[in-house]
Structure formats: structure tokens, C-alpha cells
Amino acid sequence: MAITLYELVGRDTARPFSPHCWKARMALRHKGLDFSTATAGFTEIPEIEGGVSKIVPILRDGERLVADSFAIAEYLEETYPDRPSLFRGEGGRALSRFVESWSQRTIHPAIARFAVLDIHDGLAEADQLYFRQSREKALGTTLEAFVADRADRVEPLLASLEPLRAIVSKQAFLGGESPLFADYIVFGALQWARIASPFRFLPKGDPVTAWFERCLALHDGEGARVPAAA
Amino acid sequence: MAITLYELVGRDTARPFSPHCWKARMALRHKGLDFSTATAGFTEIPEIEGGVSKIVPILRDGERLVADSFAIAEYLEETYPDRPSLFRGEGGRALSRFVESWSQRTIHPAIARFAVLDIHDGLAEADQLYFRQSREKALGTTLEAFVADRADRVEPLLASLEPLRAIVSKQAFLGGESPLFADYIVFGALQWARIASPFRFLPKGDPVTAWFERCLALHDGEGARVPAAA
Structure with missing residues (x-):
């Protein structure tokens, strides 16, 4: 089907x-x-x-x-239980929720502060109006003001990635030698930033950057097929 | 055996x-x-x-x-594979490492700043000397100075627990309806603080506090059998 x-x-x-x-x-x-x-x-x-x-x-x-x-x-x-597993068992499914919770509360807010204006600028005209109004109401400020100090916010984000960094310094993926859905959860956040905004914040040589590049290469380079924002 | x-x-x-x-x-x-x-x-x-x-x-x-x-x-x-599982599968084992990484980089450093002097004071005399020397060398300051502003450090710790809080607000344990080793990883950190130091930082009404109390009650109250430091 x-x-x-x-x-x-x-x-x-x-x-x-x-x-x-x-x-x-x-x-x-x-x-x-x-x-x-x-x-x-x-x-x-x-x-x-x-x-x-x-x-x-x-x-x-x-x-x-x-x-x-x-x-x-x-x-x-x-x-599709006979296909490669996304969770490798019930415990993996349960703890993927923790990875999701961590990603959405640690990485997503930081990336929003980096990228929200760039996201707006890339939208179709009808969506821009909706996006600006809804986001500015939620944020209590303009999109421009919200991203103004983004350069100062890189270091705290990189520090907050330490729990991930410690793992992917020692092994290829959160899942071990091969990825799990937990890897895609965090990959999704960084891919959002990569595609929506030219603001770069992952340093060369950071094990998180190397892990992200491994994710971009997965499945015949599925993630890399969409070029980074320039 | x-x-x-x-x-x-x-x-x-x-x-x-x-x-x-x-x-x-x-x-x-x-x-x-x-x-x-x-x-x-x-x-x-x-x-x-x-x-x-x-x-x-x-x-x-x-x-x-x-x-x-x-x-x-x-x-x-x-x-002991026939006993209740600590990981519920390979994915659960892999992602428990992420929970460990998060706990040790988020909760442990904060609890050290709350409790290191109390830990010292509770040690046997021979251990006190070793502990003070090794820790003060590592910290670059006295134990007393290290904990001096601990009251100011409660709010950042509570904020950093949000990824856990969001999960245990909606379900009993990280493992779901019943605990996994991942729960014990985070429980261990908070139990360390509870037993080693009278400094209390988990507010009543916080879902994390309620989850911690559920953990204390597990296995016939194993965790609660050792009273909190007074």
C-alpha cells in the first residue's frame, strides 16, 4: 500500500x-x-x-x-516489526520519550532563538503573516528582538549538549553502533537549524558535529540531500 | 550462590x-x-x-x-534474564546510558555543590582527610567555599530537571507504569543528596518530588529504610 x-x-x-x-x-x-x-x-x-x-x-x-x-x-x-527496529524493545521505546523530552527542552528552545527569524523569512507570504503574529504573541517580543543576541547563546547550548557529546564521543550513535529513533529525535532538531537558518553553531571537531554528520550520511545521505541554508 | x-x-x-x-x-x-x-x-x-x-x-x-x-x-x-528486566531490551540498555550521561552531568554537579561539605562531615576521620584533600585539589577551592552559595543554585537545578519532570508528570516512572534501571540512575543521585545532606531542595508538589517518593517506596520501601539526613 x-x-x-x-x-x-x-x-x-x-x-x-x-x-x-x-x-x-x-x-x-x-x-x-x-x-x-x-x-x-x-x-x-x-x-x-x-x-x-x-x-x-x-x-x-x-x-x-x-x-x-x-x-x-x-x-x-x-x-513493520520485521524491518529494522526503531526502539529495539519496550525499554528503548520508553526511554526514547526521555530523549525527546530532553531534546525539546534543551535544544529546541535554543534553536528557536537562533533561527526563528530565518524560518519566517523562508516562508511563503501567507504563512509569514500567520507565523509572525502567532510567534510574536507567544514570545512577547518581535522575531527580530528574539534572535538579536543569538551569538551569545551558542556557548550555553553547546554546554547543554554535554550528555549527548559524552555518549557519541565513545560510540557512533545513541543506539550504539547503529542508530535508533532516539538518534533521529536529536538529529531532527539540528537538521531543522541546518536547513532553516544559515546561522552555524556546531564547531568543527566537536563530537556532536561528527555524530550529526554521521546522521546526515545515513540511508544513502537522506539528510544531506537537502543542502544547508546559505 | x-x-x-x-x-x-x-x-x-x-x-x-x-x-x-x-x-x-x-x-x-x-x-x-x-x-x-x-x-x-x-x-x-x-x-x-x-x-x-x-x-x-x-x-x-x-x-x-x-x-x-x-x-x-x-x-x-x-x-538473571528470567527475573524482571532492568532494561527491557537492547534499546533500553543503550538509552539508559544517555540517562546516566544526563544525570551525571546535570544532577550530580549540582548535588555536589549542595552536599560536599555535609558528605565530608559524615565521614570517618581517616576518610575526611583524604576526601578534603582530593576534593579541594579537584575543585580548586575549600569545601566550605564550594557550598557557600548553594541556596542560589537550587532554582537552576530544578529548571534543569524539566526533561524528567515532563515525563513523570504524565506517567509513574521513566519506564512507564513500572521502573527501569533508568529510574534508579536518577533516583540514586537524589537519594545520595537525601542521605548525605540535610539541605532540602525538592519542593512539595513538584512532580519530580512525587516521582522520587514513588521510587523510595519501591521494593518494600528499600530506599526509605535509610532515613533522610537531619
């Missing part, structure tokens, strides 16, 4: 940038599944599949519709 | 306080294994079992000797 992944894009529909959509895309590749992608801007999400979800990614697999990256990974694991 | 767990103590040998020894003790209880404990002060560790390890916990299981809390958990999982 045909699988379709709905991903978030800006003006350039060849550059999906959502961290959560990247998690789902990597999970599909990890499972070795054929799939096609479809794209939506922020304001088009409510129209996908008759308004099934307010968030992307959304996966259609034959008759099934699944929204949310973690739910998609769980769906794929359950539906 | 008889199992012995060697644990770190101070003057009061009924109050093992090492975070790593607590991880091993909880892992043994999780597996439902009978074991006895033996104690050592810091300067006695090199004498345990003929100097097999510079660190505790050390586990003797019949003819086998295993040092290091994570290695002990792995040993128990492999040796």
Missing part, C-alpha cells in the same frame, strides 16, 4: 525543515519503506487529509492516518 | 550514601535477588576483595566480581 508523508515547507517546497517531519522521514528510511512526500505551508496544515491534525508530520499508510512524529514511529514499529 | 554488594559509607555504616551504590542496590531488589551488603569508607575501597577496583559499588556473585553500577546492572540482566 502507498505511504505518503506530509511535511512542512516554506516557499521552497524542496526544503522540508520541520524537526518533527525529519524524525518521521528518517524513521521511514530506517524501516526501508518506500514512500512519497507531500508538502504544506503552516496555513495549509488544516487542509491536509480533510483536517485530520493541526500538526505535521502526518502519515498516510493505505487507509491509516497517523499524526505526530513519535506516534508515527510507534505505528511503524508495530506495523 | 551468595551475593554481596560492597557499598560506600561514612561514620554511620547503616547509611550507605553513594549514588552509584544505590543504583546497584535497587537493581538487585528489582531482580528480586537475595544479597548481603558490606561497607567500606573511601580509604578502605582499595582493600575490598584484594583491591579489585578503585570504585564502588563492587558486586560479588559467587565467583564473579563486578565493579561499576552500570556494569553490575548489565551483569544482572545477563545472568
